[in-house]
Amino acid sequence: MTAPRxxxxxxxxxxxxxxxxxxxxxxxxDTPCRVAAVFTTNRIPSEPVQLGRRHAASGxxxxxxxxxxxxxxxxxxxxxxxxxxxCKRVAKHVGCDPRHVIACSTGVIGHxxxxxxxxxxxxxxxxxLGDGARADxxxxxxxxxxxxxxxxxxxxxxxxxxxxxxxxxCKGSGMIAPNMATMLAFxxxxxxxxxxxxxxxxxxxxxxxxxxxxxxxxxxxxxSDTVLLMASGLSDAKPIRKRGPEYARFCDALNEVxxxxxxxxxxxxxxxxxxxxxxxxxAKTNPDALRIARTVADSPLVKTAVHGGDPNWxxxxxxxxxAGASIRAEKLVVRIGNVTVYRNxxxxxVDLARLERLMKQDEVTITLQLNLGAGSCEFLGCDLxxxxxxxxxxxxT
Amino acid sequence: MTAPRxxxxxxxxxxxxxxxxxxxxxxxxDTPCRVAAVFTTNRIPSEPVQLGRRHAASGxxxxxxxxxxxxxxxxxxxxxxxxxxxCKRVAKHVGCDPRHVIACSTGVIGHxxxxxxxxxxxxxxxxxLGDGARADxxxxxxxxxxxxxxxxxxxxxxxxxxxxxxxxxCKGSGMIAPNMATMLAFxxxxxxxxxxxxxxxxxxxxxxxxxxxxxxxxxxxxxSDTVLLMASGLSDAKPIRKRGPEYARFCDALNEVxxxxxxxxxxxxxxxxxxxxxxxxxAKTNPDALRIARTVADSPLVKTAVHGGDPNWxxxxxxxxxAGASIRAEKLVVRIGNVTVYRNxxxxxVDLARLERLMKQDEVTITLQLNLGAGSCEFLGCDLxxxxxxxxxxxxT
Numbered sequence: 001m002t003a004p005r006x007x008x009x010x011x012x013x014x015x016x017x018x019x020x021x022x023x024x025x026x027x028x029x030d031t032p033c034r035v036a037a038v039f040t041t042n043r044i045p046s047e048p049v050q051l052g053r054r055h056a057a058s059g060x061x062x063x064x065x066x067x068x069x070x071x072x073x074x075x076x077x078x079x080x081x082x083x084x085x086x087c088k089r090v091a092k093h094v095g096c097d098p099r100h101v102i103a104c105s106t107g108v109i110g111h112x113x114x115x116x117x118x119x120x121x122x123x124x125x126x127x128x129l130g131d132g133a134r135a136d137x138x139x140x141x142x143x144x145x146x147x148x149x150x151x152x153x154x155x156x157x158x159x160x161x162x163x164x165x166x167x168x169x170c171k172g173s174g175m176i177a178p179n180m181a182t183m184l185a186f187x188x189x190x191x192x193x194x195x196x197x198x199x200x201x202x203x204x205x206x207x208x209x210x211x212x213x214x215x216x217x218x219x220x221x222x223x224s225d226t227v228l229l230m231a232s233g234l235s236d237a238k239p240i241r242k243r244g245p246e247y248a249r250f251c252d253a254l255n256e257v258x259x260x261x262x263x264x265x266x267x268x269x270x271x272x273x274x275x276x277x278x279x280x281x282x283a284k285t286n287p288d289a290l291r292i293a294r295t296v297a298d299s300p301l302v303k304t305a306v307h308g309g310d311p312n313w314x315x316x317x318x319x320x321x322x323a324g325a326s327i328r329a330e331k332l333v334v335r336i337g338n339v340t341v342y343r344n345x346x347x348x349x350v351d352l353a354r355l356e357r358l359m360k361q362d363e364v365t366i367t368l369q370l371n372l373g374a375g376s377c378e379f380l381g382c383d384l385x386x387x388x389x390x391x392x393x394x395x396x397t
Numbered sequence: 398m399t400a401p402r403x404x405x406x407x408x409x410x411x412x413x414x415x416x417x418x419x420x421x422x423x424x425x426x427d428t429p430c431r432v433a434a435v436f437t438t439n440r441i442p443s444e445p446v447q448l449g450r451r452h453a454a455s456g457x458x459x460x461x462x463x464x465x466x467x468x469x470x471x472x473x474x475x476x477x478x479x480x481x482x483x484c485k486r487v488a489k490h491v492g493c494d495p496r497h498v499i500a501c502s503t504g505v506i507g508h509x510x511x512x513x514x515x516x517x518x519x520x521x522x523x524x525x526l527g528d529g530a531r532a533d534x535x536x537x538x539x540x541x542x543x544x545x546x547x548x549x550x551x552x553x554x555x556x557x558x559x560x561x562x563x564x565x566x567c568k569g570s571g572m573i574a575p576n577m578a579t580m581l582a583f584x585x586x587x588x589x590x591x592x593x594x595x596x597x598x599x600x601x602x603x604x605x606x607x608x609x610x611x612x613x614x615x616x617x618x619x620x621s622d623t624v625l626l627m628a629s630g631l632s633d634a635k636p637i638r639k640r641g642p643e644y645a646r647f648c649d650a651l652n653e654v655x656x657x658x659x660x661x662x663x664x665x666x667x668x669x670x671x672x673x674x675x676x677x678x679x680a681k682t683n684p685d686a687l688r689i690a691r692t693v694a695d696s697p698l699v700k701t702a703v704h705g706g707d708p709n710w711x712x713x714x715x716x717x718x719x720a721g722a723s724i725r726a727e728k729l730v731v732r733i734g735n736v737t738v739y740r741n742x743x744x745x746x747v748d749l750a751r752l753e754r755l756m757k758q759d760e761v762t763i764t765l766q767l768n769l770g771a772g773s774c775e776f777l778g779c780d781l782x783x784x785x786x787x788x789x790x791x792x793x794t
Contacts, residue, residue: 042719043718043721043722043723044714044724044726045718074739074742074743074744075743075744076741076743078743079743109709109712109714109715110739110744304786304789304790305789308789308790310790312505312506313507314468314470314471314506317441317506317620318439318441318506320441321439321440321441321442322438322440325440326440327441329441329471332441342471342507345473346471346472347471347472347507347508383790384786384790385786388786389701389783389785389786390783392697392698392702393701393704393707
């Protein structure tokens, strides 16, 4: 995240979490950056998201502050004012406009932030900003809730012979996190790219196959989901001012960053033993393909079958059939791994033992070929096991 | 089910289930009945559903045959032909048109029916038809898959001083049944009612508050779901030929039958310890109310919180906010039991210990008052526990 030119970061403990684990992160750019942002579609967004939407609308951002352990969601005016106070305190240290700071929070919903801990925490972290792997790791660690491992990635791409770097960190929503753990991702780049292109690139990257909007840990869309992309423009590479090969290369790298982070979220789902990769091919339309892929990946029947290594493929056709998308049984081909289980409107004579082995791999690939058009989608889900219940039912607020 | 005049039933073992439990049921009317039917919305419906739709379209039905242990779904032409054969064999014994028989199947998807067992089973049961509680119980037992208890109910209503009787049996879909256990309900009445009114009454009853289309055991819509309502017209009560007070009374009784059966399905969900009753009030529209109620009841976060008795109400606002319906945080009131937890856009000062007690009751009532219009909905869900995983992940086809 500090690999692109012009960014520093820090992460540490301010005392929100009773566990005493890191709970506050700061990402600061040397100069004002262009920023693109994607927020939750939840209609009761958290108070930081409400404020963040306003601040991101300016297209300018110089710092991100993020706490874990408390989502500051459904907290009303007091919660909103607390998010404003976080931005102001960061701005004082950075020397920028408070509207060029975005505050994010993740953790339990409905509780107020302990500002007597958060504000001094910001003061402390501001003095600890640095770059390099250690700073990145500290920030990645401080935004974790139920994540087991910190999540980060970076990519480099040549633009006109010069290197552009992208870096990112994120936190996952667990397999159903006890406190509605939220999806947060912060991506930095030193590309010099116009604001409209930066926004288009992020919008596309978030919706790319197997990227953030194409994964499902559970079906609950958090009120805090946020993806931020800051561009410092400090690389030597030539500016990206229009769509073309340079922009395409930048987008490819950004897509890879998003897909990489998304995969880290899925595979670190609480109690998750298997990633389910659902590929829908030749659907009537892309929205139809997404609908089917999401329904199959979210189906509790499919998730438990994968958890148990049970080659019960009838659950796949059943989920696909209820997705609300165009589908015709007689044209449908269903594969688990490379084994076709359903074709021409009826089961194939499949080797169940071989199928069972495929169902027990770390990653189980399910392909549904609809043969109705050119729509396609790749979606990532995960299995559903006892550990999920342990984490979510036994935990008490 | 045989309480209304003109119906007999039988249930027994034909040998589909390896467990040796009852797996074949027969319901026969003395005379051709009017029939109303509601089938699954799954776009890959089972072969018996495909045939049943055709047969029910005639509006006439004299017999229902139903096996458990094999859904005869995703089985192609051979499966369809097997359903036809079941109807023909029943028709031979009843002495009716095979198109006036409806065949239903429930159990594992993708396997062909063992017709060498089913057809002799029909012969045997045809000789055992009877009425009374014993016949009803035998039929109710024979359609069970993962249900723990047989499910039946009946109601009587006065129409112009004379008694009309309704009876019904159903089977539940478990908390996520290993073989996509399906929702089947067969309702009989001796009312003399026109076919259009019979169909309207069933359509409305299925969509009534807390009725079949307002419950969620899991989110998977089975390819076999079927509700059949047969009316023999053999009661002494005067015919129902138009909408009016008699029709309304009949509908009330039918709604009660459907709600009663639906409640039996929810409370017998696999491993279920708690029924979750979600009431949405003053939504902008009825569809909005349904969307919110269903999303809250289906939320894995809400289901695990109820399982663990955790008063984590932030999961309720989060689920309501992602339902895709109109909602405004500052107008929303959320109650668990009779305790208000959220109002005026912020948490109330709630007694968490009291809330925890409410969350541990057999039935947990959640009320979301939106204050945006006149839409409302009552929806039933259930908790999500370890037993659910045990039944569905450890089971192998």
